[in-house]
Every structure is written in structure tokens, then in C-alpha cells.
Amino acid sequence: MAPERSDTKNISSRNPHTDKRSVAVVGGSAAGLFTASLLARQGVPVRVFERIETLEPEERTLIVTNRMLALLGRAAQKSVVNEIRHFELFTDGRAATVTLKHPDLIIERRTLIQGLAEEAQRSGASIELGRRFHTLHPNGRGLVLEIDRCDDGSREEVRADTIVGGDGASSRVAHAAGWAPLETVPLVQAIVPLPKDMSPATARVWFVPQDTPYFYWLIPESPTRGALGLIGVTGPETRHHLEKFLEKRKLDPIEFQGARIPLYKKWVPVRRQVGRGSVYLVGDAAGQVKVTTVGGIVTGFRGALGVAQAIVDGRFSELHTLRRELDLHLLLRRSLHDFQQADYSRLVDLLNDPAKQSLAEYSRDEAWKILWRVCLSQPRLVLLGLRGLLSRSRSLRQTGL
Ligand SMILES: Cc1cc2nc3c(=O)[nH]c(=O)nc-3n(C[C@H](O)[C@H](O)[C@H](O)COP(=O)(O)OP(=O)(O)OC[C@H]3O[C@@H](n4cnc5c(N)ncnc54)[C@H](O)[C@@H]3O)c2cc1C
Missing domain, CATH: 3.30.9.10 (D-Amino Acid Oxidase, subunit A, domain 2)
Structure with missing residues (x-):
């Protein structure tokens, strides 16, 4: 039985600022489709443009925390293998x-995306396949997207008040709106x-x-x-x-x-003003990936929830929470990144029972809680992490980064 969709309930059901304001989402994968669903449920007119021509994205076996079900509910259930x-x-x-x-949970990506697409359509979003985003520019009232049709190569212009780039790590939307490329x-x-x-x-x-x-x-x-x-x-x-x-x-x-x-190296501000329109990024396009494990599914969904809240209510609280979480993963990664064999050996030896419980009780999507419990139960692990952090900052200084 899936948990209630509690994580998504707190977008207000009234959207005075967004009534009739149209949104174009570029990228019909995990983060883009979830953003489209959340917006469409609030009555926002949403069109999704995806470059692949059928809803048959590449298969991938993924591991996620069960936080995913709290976020997605039934849209995700079929994908759990x-x-x-x-x-x-x-x-x-x-x-x-x-x-x-x-x-x-072990999930199959293709089934997940198909479930999200059904949910987005049920909520009222339209999904247009075989449409490749080319670029964007401001017009008088909002924005114009130039979209290439993959079947006949023709180009069409689409007007929208807001664009959401959910088009992955090499986001063309980010490039067109002036964000720096991600490593x-x-x-x-x-x-x-x-x-x-x-x-x-x-x-x-x-x-x-x-x-x-x-x-x-x-x-x-x-x-x-x-x-x-x-x-x-x-x-x-x-x-x-x-x-x-x-x-x-x-x-x-x-x-x-x-x-x-x-690679998450610092928080990427997710919104830019282009003329009188707004451009947002979600998921991999915004680098919303836990850099400890390079897992981006749940954090991408949280980014989508944050962007939907920002568009509908003008609230950024979910994005602030996500930023804190991603920054903490960055700190953990820095402390681990230069670990030598002896450090890993010590780490595995130090995983005594209380520390293991901390790792077991909280998921990777609750890094603050894990760290706090590990500090209390196994301070030597923290010292080991601090040593890693110091050696990392020394090597960054030496390479001038
Ligand atoms: C092999 C592999 C294993 C992984 N394992 C895990 C894991 O176990 N756990 C985990 O949490 N994460 C994992 N990840 C990472 C995770 O898959 C990504 O973080 C996540 O899929 C990103 O989703 P997204 O929707 O942001 O972007 P993407 O899934 O990259 O989707 C981008 C979409 O935009 C479309 N697009 C791109 N350009 C355009 C354009 N110009 N016009 C229109 N459409 C466009 C693409 O076709 C695509 O559908 C794994 C990644 C890989 C490659």
C-alpha cells in the first residue's frame, strides 16, 4: 500500500497568480513529468515537449529510498520490481x-516514466512527443520557444509565460536562458x-x-x-x-x-527572469543529485515539487530544504572523496552497531538525521570524516580550485 501523497499536499489549491498563465515543460522524463502533473493538478495549463518519439525511454535499473512513494503515490507503484x-x-x-x-526500492525507469506520463495526462497536461526544444526568447508578454518536430524537421513557435527545463544534465533550456553548464x-x-x-x-x-x-x-x-x-x-x-x-x-x-x-558542486538557483517570463530548472538540469551516491531520482522529484510550489504559490520552502540536503551530501562527499584504502578499512571496522542503526533507521534522503545520529553513536567516524575533509581542502588548494 503506498503512503498517502503527503509530501505533495502542501501546494495550495488556489492559484490566483497562475490562473491562465501557461507553462511549457521541456523534457518528458522523471523530473519534467512530475512537475507537469503537479502544475496540471492545480489547473495550470501545461504542455510537455519531449524529443523522443514514443513513450519508450531507455530501460534502467535504479535504487531509490521509499521517500519516492510518499512523493509520487500510485504513479510509481508499477515501477517497483x-x-x-x-x-x-x-x-x-x-x-x-x-x-x-x-x-x-528497486525501480525500472521506463515503467516509472510511463506511469508519470499517464498521471500527468490524467491531471490535464498535454505531452507532445518528437518535439525537440531548440531555443527560447522573450516576446512582449512572455516567452517564445522554438521547437523542432523530429518527424519532418519543421520548426514551430510556442508561446508560454513560464518554461521549466527538465531536459537533463546537458540542458539546452539552461544554456538558452544563460545558466553555466554543469560538470x-x-x-x-x-x-x-x-x-x-x-x-x-x-x-x-x-x-x-x-x-x-x-x-x-x-x-x-x-x-x-x-x-x-x-x-x-x-x-x-x-x-x-x-x-x-x-x-x-x-x-x-x-x-x-x-x-x-x-556533479553537485553548489546549489544552482532554479529561476531566471527572461524578459517578462520566468524560466525554471528541475532534476538533473539543475544538478539536483546527491553527490554522495550520485542518485538523482528522489532529489529531482523534490526539485519538481519545489518548482511547482514556487510557480503556483510563490513559495520556495521545499527548494530551501532540498538545498540544505544537497549541501550536506556535498560535505559528506568532500570528506570521503580522498579516502585511501586504509581509511575505508577503518570506516568498515568502525561501523559498529549503534552507527549501523543510524544508517539503517534513516534513509539517504535524510542525511542530516543520519549525520547527527552517527556523531552521537560513533564519534571516531566523524573524526575520520573530518580528516578526509582536511585532506580534500589541502588537495583543492594545491590544484588551485
Ligand atoms: C545507468 C544509470 C543508473 C542510475 N542509477 C540511479 C539510481 O540507482 N538512483 C538514482 O536516484 N539515480 C540514478 N541515476 C540518476 C538518475 O537516473 C537521474 O538523476 C534522473 O533520471 C534524472 O531525471 P531527469 O528527469 O532530471 O532527467 P533525464 O532522465 O535525463 O530526462 C531528460 C529528458 O529530457 C529530454 N530532452 C533532452 N533534451 C531535450 C530537448 N532539447 N528537447 C526536448 N526534450 C529533451 C530527454 O529525452 C529526456 O527524456 C542513474 C543514472 C544512470 C545513467
Whole structure:
């Protein structure tokens, strides 16, 4: 049973400022479609422009916290293919297991997007496929978007008072409205047969700092298949490391999935005024990705909720909360980024029971609560993090960044 849509209830149902003010959303994927749904539910006229021609986006196996269901409700339910109750962490022959109080969800991206599209249409948004955003400019009262039709190459002009860019890491909307490009990192994963010794309710994480400052993961999507992947620094090197890792574990890839994900380096202000119109960014287009794990699904939905609130009510509270959360993940990432093998070994050793409970009780979308509990239960972990932070700031100074 999905939790109530409590997270989305607090957009006011009256929208005096937005009556008849039209919104064009560019990008019919997770963040764009959710924004469209939220706005359409409030009676805002919304058109979504998506460049792909059918609602058959690439398949991807994703892991998210159960916060997603609180945000999306029924639109997300069909996409859930498995639940994760334990994480096993490995480094240099050591291991620790963390049991989650609230299971993480394994979701299939294509089904998720199809569910979100149905929900957006049911709420009154129109979705126009095979429409590629080219650029935007102000006109007297609002904005004009230039949209290319993918079937015959013709270009049309669409008027809107507000544009929302949900068009991913290399957002063309952001570029056209004057935002700086975002730095990105490659993420590659292979779908593999699940090793015989592995339970479908357990995900595995390996810290191998000589290959990546992030980690490898293996997340089961069913009792027989899982996604094994890593986040890297450069594309070819990342793929090479993944292939070596698969070889070492004698796992034959069934297919590969990958793309570049924005690196959150600081909060990206999500609104710009262009002439008399407004342009907003959501999801990967705004770099709304937890930089600890490079997970952007739930934070992108929270960005969508924040932008919908801003458009409908002129309120920015959800965006402020999201900013605090993303900044905290940045702090955690900085403290981990230069960890050497010995640091990871100590980290896994230090994951004693009280600290594990902190990790288990709260989800990755509640980083403040985790950090606070870890501080109380295992101060040595905090010292280890601070050491990482100091060494990170030294190396940033040396490279002049
Ligand atoms: C292999 C892989 C695994 C991942 N695993 C996880 C995970 O486990 N957990 C997690 O939380 N996150 C994960 N991520 C990250 C997550 O998928 C992204 O953060 C999230 O999908 C971003 O959603 P979005 O809607 O902001 O952007 P996108 O999904 O990138 O969507 C952008 C949309 O805009 C459209 N578009 C682009 N340009 C134009 C244009 N000019 N005109 C019209 N339309 C346009 C695109 O076709 C696309 O539909 C993973 C990413 C990858 C690649």
C-alpha cells in the first residue's frame, strides 16, 4: 500500500497568480513529468515537449529510498520490481552489513516514466512527443520557444509565460536562458545474472579507491538478475574498470546502461527572469543529485515539487530544504572523496552497531538525521570524516580550485 501523497499536499489549491498563465515543460522524463502533473493538478495549463518519439525511454535499473512513494503515490507503484533490506559493504577483505529499517526500492525507469506520463495526462497536461526544444526568447508578454518536430524537421513557435527545463544534465533550456553548464561524471552499469550466493533482498557495495573515489554496487532487480555498476571520473576508464571488475567476479554482462550525471558542486538557483517570463530548472538540469551516491531520482522529484510550489504559490520552502540536503551530501562527499584504502578499512571496522542503526533507521534522503545520529553513536567516524575533509581542502588548494 503506498503512503498517502503527503509530501505533495502542501501546494495550495488556489492559484490566483497562475490562473491562465501557461507553462511549457521541456523534457518528458522523471523530473519534467512530475512537475507537469503537479502544475496540471492545480489547473495550470501545461504542455510537455519531449524529443523522443514514443513513450519508450531507455530501460534502467535504479535504487531509490521509499521517500519516492510518499512523493509520487500510485504513479510509481508499477515501477517497483524489488525491495532491498540489507546492504553489505566490502573493502580490502573486510565486510559490514547494514540492515535497513525501511527497505530501499528497486525501480525500472521506463515503467516509472510511463506511469508519470499517464498521471500527468490524467491531471490535464498535454505531452507532445518528437518535439525537440531548440531555443527560447522573450516576446512582449512572455516567452517564445522554438521547437523542432523530429518527424519532418519543421520548426514551430510556442508561446508560454513560464518554461521549466527538465531536459537533463546537458540542458539546452539552461544554456538558452544563460545558466553555466554543469560538470558531469560517467555512470555505467551492467545487467548481470545474480551470483548464486546472493539474496535478492541484499545490495552489495565495494569501496576500491584505486578505481574510483565513489564505489561499485550490485543491486538485485529480481532473484536472478542484478545491476553492477560504478561512478567514475572519465568515461573510457570507468567502462574499463567495470569490465575488469566483471571479469574478476566471473559475471557475464547481459547489457550495459550508462549516461553522464551532473556533479553537485553548489546549489544552482532554479529561476531566471527572461524578459517578462520566468524560466525554471528541475532534476538533473539543475544538478539536483546527491553527490554522495550520485542518485538523482528522489532529489529531482523534490526539485519538481519545489518548482511547482514556487510557480503556483510563490513559495520556495521545499527548494530551501532540498538545498540544505544537497549541501550536506556535498560535505559528506568532500570528506570521503580522498579516502585511501586504509581509511575505508577503518570506516568498515568502525561501523559498529549503534552507527549501523543510524544508517539503517534513516534513509539517504535524510542525511542530516543520519549525520547527527552517527556523531552521537560513533564519534571516531566523524573524526575520520573530518580528516578526509582536511585532506580534500589541502588537495583543492594545491590544484588551485
Ligand atoms: C545507468 C544509470 C543508473 C542510475 N542509477 C540511479 C539510481 O540507482 N538512483 C538514482 O536516484 N539515480 C540514478 N541515476 C540518476 C538518475 O537516473 C537521474 O538523476 C534522473 O533520471 C534524472 O531525471 P531527469 O528527469 O532530471 O532527467 P533525464 O532522465 O535525463 O530526462 C531528460 C529528458 O529530457 C529530454 N530532452 C533532452 N533534451 C531535450 C530537448 N532539447 N528537447 C526536448 N526534450 C529533451 C530527454 O529525452 C529526456 O527524456 C542513474 C543514472 C544512470 C545513467
